[in-house]
Amino acid sequence: MENRPKILSIDDNDANQKLVERALGGDYDVKTAMSGLSGIEAAVTFKPDAILLDVDMPTIDGLRLCRMIRSEPLFASTPILFVSGLDSQEDQARGFQAGGDDYISKPIDVELLRQKLNFNLQRALLLDRQSSASNDSLALDQNTQSLHDFLLSLISFRGTQQELGQLVLDALDKLGLKGAVYLHASGDIFSSIGPLTDLESMLLQQATRPYPSEYSARYLWGSDNLGAIIQNMPLARHEQYQPLVQILTTLFSATNQKIVELARPTVTKLTPQRQNPPSVDYAGIQLHGYKLECALEDLENSSEQSLAKVCQRLQELSLQPDKSPQEQQALRMLLDDCMKTRLAIYDQCLEIQSQYSHIMAQLGMKVAFN
Known part of the structure; x- marks a missing residue:
């Protein structure tokens, strides 16, 4: 300036x-x-x-x-x-x-x-x-490796929630991302962007689900146990945006689960009687997982393309000078409804991915959505 x-x-x-x-x-x-x-x-x-x-x-x-x-x-x-x-x-x-x-x-x-x-x-x-x-560092293979390293660290992590917050911040830094993490239970905030605005603090404390902004370089993620805000995401129209969102979803979902584990009281386990483990059709599970992955990807792509065209057309119509104020207002309301629908579909796909990843983790199987 x-x-x-x-x-x-x-x-x-x-x-x-x-x-x-x-x-x-x-x-x-x-x-x-x-x-x-x-x-x-x-x-x-x-x-x-x-x-x-x-x-x-x-x-x-x-x-x-x-x-x-x-x-x-x-x-x-x-x-x-x-x-x-x-x-x-x-x-x-x-x-x-x-x-x-x-x-x-x-x-x-x-x-x-x-x-x-x-x-x-x-x-x-x-x-x-x-x-x-x-x-400059948004290389998918590099980011995937960073996520892999973080998940390995998370498996063996036995520290405090405060140490966990710093671990997440360090993982974001390796992804080239700057932001803040808020732990709901303790109220601790870990930030790589310095003090937060009042709006950021409020959103972090209220966040219980992913809340993307398509119109800025920020991304808000939330769950019952933590909130996180990223300030320097690629824009939603950038080719790296969606892969990075999926990496963040896995990272934050795993962190949320670790917070739940850390909060559980330590109990003395009795030695169980030996039992034959139940038979699990792992091949069938993997096949269904692949079908689910393809279906989610098709849903996201088709809904995004269709609704984006509708939004663009509604915006063009609302700006035409021959439209009355009532018609313009009606078109703007339709445009807002379309935008909400796009975000709702996106949120539901993320939730399905998160739940499926959690199920696979419980079965000791690896899954990655492309």
């Missing part, structure tokens, strides 16, 4: 815009836009270092505008801070999914605004340096 950092504020409320200009004008080069369309134009011409974005705006709401901005490679890592009266946990989670970095509640606390803006600008510089290094 040269001279003062450039801040673009997009909000249809004139009073809020004047407040932002007064609060930031001395230290930042501030530009304002009063609508989504003018905000897009300003982003392209002004090339801001950070964007402040209202959620509740007419024609193009803030969530949709955030997705549109994130779809441009130029703004893939630009900090986007939602400034809104819609600040429930559900609203903030939707903001993360749309590609937002942080949330500031209205009415605006000027000091908090300055603190969060400065924090996210500094974070963006750090992640830019880390991302270029990690993206």
Whole structure:
């Protein structure tokens, strides 16, 4: 960044815009836009270092505008801070999914605004340096070997949950990934990206399932025992994204199971009577596993391709000038429904993979989804 950092504020409320200009004008080069369309134009011409974005705006709401901005490679890592009266946990989670970095509640606390803006600008510089290094190392065979080494370490691990958290962080580092891990039981956070934003902390503590963001380089994973957030994933459209998600799913699922094992009380085991082990059709299990793998892959690919085409067409239709506001709103609602469906199918496939991997582990068999 040269001279003062450039801040673009997009909000249809004139009073809020004047407040932002007064609060930031001395230290930042501030530009304002009063609508989504003018905000897009300003982003392209002004090339801001950070964007402040209202959620509740007419024609193009803030969530949709955030997705549109994130779809441009130029703004893939630009900090986007939602400034809104819609600040429930559900609203903030939707903001993360749309590609937002942080949330500031209205009415605006000027000091908090300055603190969060400065924090996210500094974070963006750090992640830019880390991302270029990690993206160069996204080789599938190397990552698979790193996962294999981690799983071997996990099998023999007998330490504390705190030591386990650091072990996971070390494994992520070997994958070229930066992020944070949160243990629900102890409340411990292990981070390779320094302090977390309020939004990141909230999401980690609430995470009980995978929650990908298709519009940013972040990935959130959750279970009953831990939450994890990755800050420098390849984008969802990148060829390395899906293989890396599968590696992370295996890594975090195995860690979740190890936490369960560590929490079990130690009991004295009686020597069991010798019994003939039951006969297990391992060949049949492997065959069914292969069929399941192929079916899941077909489901993900076909649903992704079909729904992506529908989403693209709905977005094109909603931007046509001959559409009435009611028609545009209806199209946007359909678009949001399609996006939710895509993520729901994706989450279910991940859950099936996780459960199947766990079953195979109990049988002492190896399984890997391609």
